[in-house]
Amino acid sequence: MTAEKPPTTAQDPTTAQDPSSTQAALTYTSYLALDEVLSAQRPRSDEHDEILFIVIHQVYELWFKQILHELAYLQERLEAGDTPHAVRTLRRVLTILKTVVHQIDVLETMTPSQFTSFRARLEASSGFQSAQFRELEAVLGRRDERVFKHYPEGSAARERIANAMSRASVFDSFVWYLMIEGYPLSTKRDVTQPLEPSPELQQILLRVYQDDAGPANIAELLVDLDEGIQEWRYRHVKMVERTIGAKVGTGGSAGAEYLRKTLFTPMFPDLWAVRSEL
């Protein structure tokens, strides 16, 4: 249990009677920094639908932030061999992921012509520049220098992505966890390199599934996570197809055609590779 923070409201005698105290009472608005949050929607057109487009993306970025926070904790718990908390954290991440995938329904209420009415005002900005999405991919295990093209050298965003690519990924933490659980894994992976399918690890995973205990539960939740990311990509590309058809993207790619190529690349290839042996 952590000790409760002393109250800082006007009723608190230590502050209420202190004339030098300039601290305003904490309120709903100040605690949640709503003045900042609610003044951060700045449409570039007078089109009705642009606010929805901004709000949806802002909500995404807040959830990405929360997912990154949870994944850092997940890695810590896995590396401590703590199955119950790793399971709970993964469940939370999966629930958030379901929420953000579902949120696409809201944006799909915007018609192509409504989007076209302000699309030009987006100029060359695009989802390619979502640093938190790239960080999320890197935390999960993606190692791909091409993403850096959209982040200026020396920028904080680029540093964060590069940093995530230099650290152990969620999958590396899972492998570490399997070692703690007593599975004999010898070869140490260079965590800065892409995750390649490993026959040695696949043999171990078959045993994990046979044993059908905590590690098998975690493995299944990681498959859920991988599938959830692929589900997001699928829903995103369908939204793109119905909203801009075959138009090229504002970020300079071939649009839907480019996105379709990213659809079936799993984050954790070994967890998929073993499934025909189970």
Ligand code: HEM
């Ligand atoms: C009408 C809605 C949307 C359209 C038409 C759209 C369109 C596109 C297009 C065409 C690309 C390819 C990059 C380019 O050349 O511009 C892209 C990439 C991307 N978009 Fe969207 N997008 C939409 C909504 C969203 C939302 C709500 C998110 C949530 C954060 C999002 C996140 C991303 C990300 C992360 C990428 C990079 C994907 C990758 O490279 O794998 N997009 N989007």
Ligand SMILES: N[C@@H](CC(=O)c1ccccc1NC=O)C(=O)O
């Ligand atoms: N790439 C989209 C524009 C777009 O969707 C977008 C633009 C700015 C900020 C976020 C965006 N969302 C995802 O790509 C397009 O080509 O229409």
